[in-house]
Amino acid sequence: MSLLSVDLLDSFFKKEKETALFGRWIRLADITPVILKHEKNTSVKQIGFSEQQRPIYSIQLGTGKKKILIWSQMHGNESTGTKVIFDLLNTLTQSEAPCIQQILTTCTLQIIPMLNPDGAEVYTRVNSKKVDLNRDAVERSAIESRILRNALDTFQPDFSFNLHDQRTIFGVEGTTKPATISFLAPSEDVDRALTAGRIQTMNIIVAMNNLLQQVIPNGVGRYTDEFYPTATGDNFQKLGYNTVLIEAGHYPNDYEREMTRKYHFFALLQGIYHIAMNDDYTSYKRYFDIPNNVKNFYDVVHRYPNQTKNCVAYQYEEKIIKNKLVFDLQKVMEKQIENPLSHNEIVFDS
Ligand SMILES: [Zn+2]
Structure with missing residues (x-):
């Protein structure tokens, strides 16, 4: 296990937080100038257009063999992951710290910072045709679902991060804390089998949880692994693509999710660093030590x-x-x- 130091993560966040983005309602117009800023250091592509013809971008960087796909805001009103993605991009392109160089030489990252720009525009979970993209992985009736699936098929990542927000009702079972960050290693079948791929996904979550327990003790929850036959993560995992679900939740007095953003950034960078530094992802048992996410707030x-x-x-x-x-x-x-x-x-x- 290779854990980053909290002091180092703190200094990255202070220095590289993307100040153009703040609060909960993040739209395409907010991120477009920030994406263009990254054109000089990364490979920015338009990978398609939403139902209402808004562009969907991907940003690629790093030169390594391990491929990591990250997407956010497939639910239009869940923007914390998008803010985190740009904090991460600033860190990866600006910092000369050895851990960052290690990531960039070991990994290639492809990042889709807003999969559902139409939903983001009007602050809805669904897309403009009222499709929940996270329940459309099999049918792929929405253009946005096909764009994501195409990115998966062509990039063929070793690990993916699927970034969401959860409501303030969620807490950590057995504690009086809200679930500030929650994780899931999705099941591939109704029996919730511990497949080799799912175990690898759990291994990454264990590393992220070990980091987070230092800064938000008891503030991390584990989602039910009931199999959702049409959900994105479950289907990607079933196809053999390890997919980590991260749900950004409530932190005390932080309805803008700016503190949650910070801890989410810590967790994501830790997860990526863990992938970069290790080749054996078979240790998973401590995944089940993470308490359940419960609706209790x-x-x-x-x-x-x-x-x-x-x-x-x-x-x-x-x-x-x-x-x-x-x-x-x-x-x-x-x-x-x-x-x-x-x-x-x-x-x-x-
Ligand atoms: Zn969501």
């Missing part, structure tokens, strides 16, 4: 001591109103319940 809870009156819980609904992203509080539960977990709690006197 509310955004806001109003409650009374000793359950004297009903406890009322609220969840933010994210909406675009007058061209702004608004967090709109919706009541979702009212009952007698002891100490529900919430990101914001108000306890009334009686």
Whole structure:
């Protein structure tokens, strides 16, 4: 296991964070100038157009034998991974640190920073034809699904990273912490068999989790490995392409996901470095030490001591109103319940 130092990761993030990108609503117009900036140090290509004719880009760098494919924002309203990709690109192209040079000489990275630009434009999970791209891996009814599959077939990566965001409702089982980062090594079949490929995917996750436990102890969850027959990761894994799912989640008081962005960046760079430095990816058992991701959090809870009156819980609904992203509080539960977990709690006197 080759772990990067937290101090080094901190210094990379401070220096190379892409300041042009901030917050939750990231659209094609936000990333286009940043992509063009990278044209001088990387190979930038348009690999197709979305249903509404927005360009989809890939960015390639590195000269090594190990091939790594990374894509983000296949769900248009899940942008943390996109921010992380550009923090990573700045680091890979600017830093002369030995670990970065090691990555660039051992690996070739192909990065698709926004697979669903139409969904990103209007802040929806689905594409403009209401297709959930992460449930379209078999049928491939959407142009965007075919573009991703074509990238997979032509690049033939050794490892892939599929970057998503999860809602604030997710916590880490057995703790009182939100799931700031969650992982999954997807199953290839309904029996959730531990295939050689899946074990390799787990091995990368173990390395990322070991790093994260130093900075967000108990803040990492593991997704259910129930087989989803139409999901992207499950199908890519089944085709023999090891695919790590990363879900960016909530960090206390961080609804813009800028702290989560930092830890996501730490995890992704650690995962890539681990791939670069190792040739044996067979150790996996500590993957199952990562606690389950559970739905156990509310955004806001109003409650009374000793359950004297009903406890009322609220969840933010994210909406675009007058061209702004608004967090709109919706009541979702009212009952007698002891100490529900919430990101914001108000306890009334009686
Ligand atoms: Zn998603």
